[in-house]
Amino acid sequence: MxxxxxxxxxxxxxxxxxxxxxxxxxxxxxxxxxxxxxxxxxxxxxxxxxxxxxxxxxxxxxxxxxxxxxxxxxxxxxxxxxxxxxxxxxxxxxxxxxxxALEKSARRFWKNGKPGDIYPAFVRGVDRYHVYLLVSGVPTRMHRDEFSYVFSDDLREEIFIGETIDVKVLEINKPNPDLEIEGEEPSAEEKRAIEGNISVSKKALEIDPMSFINEYKEKSTYLGTITKIHVDHGIFISLEPRGITVRSGFPPGSNGARLQVGDEVNFKIQDINVKERRIKGLIITPNQNYKNKSNRSYQYGR
Missing domain, CATH: 2.40.50.140 (Nucleic acid-binding proteins)
Structure with missing residues (x-):
């Protein structure tokens, strides 16, 4: 009762x-x-x-x-x-x-929103290079460079319509309905200025793994996990313990056939370029070590 x-x-x-x-x-x-x-x-x-x-x-x-x-x-x-x-x-x-409801939320955002604020963003569309978002009712487009520190070749494999992600507001240009335009129809840029526009970043809320680059040393070997294998861009490896992503090519004639996403590998660093945020090195898999009696590793660094 x-x-x-x-x-x-x-x-x-x-x-x-x-x-x-x-x-x-x-x-x-x-x-x-x-x-x-x-x-x-x-x-x-x-x-x-x-x-x-x-x-x-x-x-x-x-x-x-x-x-x-x-x-x-x-x-x-x-x-x-x-x-x-x-x-x-x-x-x-x-x-x-x-x-x-979105119109009411957008009016509140234009009145109170400011750069640096963090909002939940609704994913309304995704293509290879962009995520189309609604941030408190305000539409915006986020490039994949602002999605994550981890490279993504195709955002459609990373995020899906209907999801909600947290983003940081980087810039706000409030609506300017009184803007004078030339011609009968405003250009895309003029339309953005009239309606207002914002830029946001999901990456800005993440810790940059490269900020720990000084924890790694040249000529040293570290455990890594293959996170992606791409026919054009090569093999992506996340190094322990900080998750720094390194990219490498395929061993000659293999096209990565012996390697799979999720495989753990030993990665020997040859060169660290802090300014260019790049690490080059050799990747050694347990199978290659076992089968290769000369203990010769394949060089993946381009």
Whole structure:
């Protein structure tokens, strides 16, 4: 009986929040628990089904974002902000609008945000070189150079639509709607100036492994783990204990056939260039040592 009363009180509080959101435009958040089709008058479209403290809501695809998505399967299990646009007490459901919530969040950001602030950023798109983010409702594009100190050839292998990552704001250029433009249509740069733009970095929140470069010595050997093998860029190795990434070529004629991601190798450092943030050396695998009676290592450093 106590549990039933507790649930009833939670639902009553949830309904109060939902009604207030519809009346005053308050922003709420809820987890997407599935995908269903929802009908409201002539509107029938695929929606994210939300669970707001026991009350079900529907977030239509067209009201998730102004960004065009190929699908919303990746959004299931993620949390979304929204403003309630419709309530049916008979059916005990509500309809949600995330675009309105993003607009309200963006207005707060332009008013209060400043460089150096840290925000959770929603991943709305990814290509090989960029992550397309929403930071408190403000859209931005982050290059892979700002994603991590660890090189990534293709960001689509590292991060996925619907994820949330923490980023640091590097620069803010507030909207300038009064900007005078030449011609009928603003250029891409003029549009960015009119709407405002920001730059952010995920890497800025990480510790630079190269700051520990003085812990490594030339002509010395260290344990490393292969993190990536790329046909064009070579073999990437994370050195113990600091995770400094070194890149090497393939041994002649092998194309890395004997090596796999996750293999531990011994890496002998030949040269450390602090200014260029580069380490060159020899990579020796246990199998190569065992099979090569002359104990001759392959040189991977380019």
């Amino acid at each position: 106590y549990l039933s009363n507790e649930i009833e009180a939670e639902r009553a509080a949830a309904w109060a929040d939902i009604k207030e959101s519809q009346r005053a435009g308050n922003v709420l958040t809820a987890k997407a628990i599935g995908i269903e089709y929802f009908e409201l008058g002539e509107l029938k479209q695929e929606c994210l089904k939300l669970n707001y403290n026991g009350i079900y809501g529907y977030l239509p695809t067209s009201f998730i974002d102004t960004y065009e998505f190929r699908g919303i399967q990746n959004f299931v299990g993620k949390t979304f902000e929204f403003v309630v646009s419709y309530v049916s007490f008979d059916d005990q459901i509500f309809a949600a609008n995330r675009i309105l």
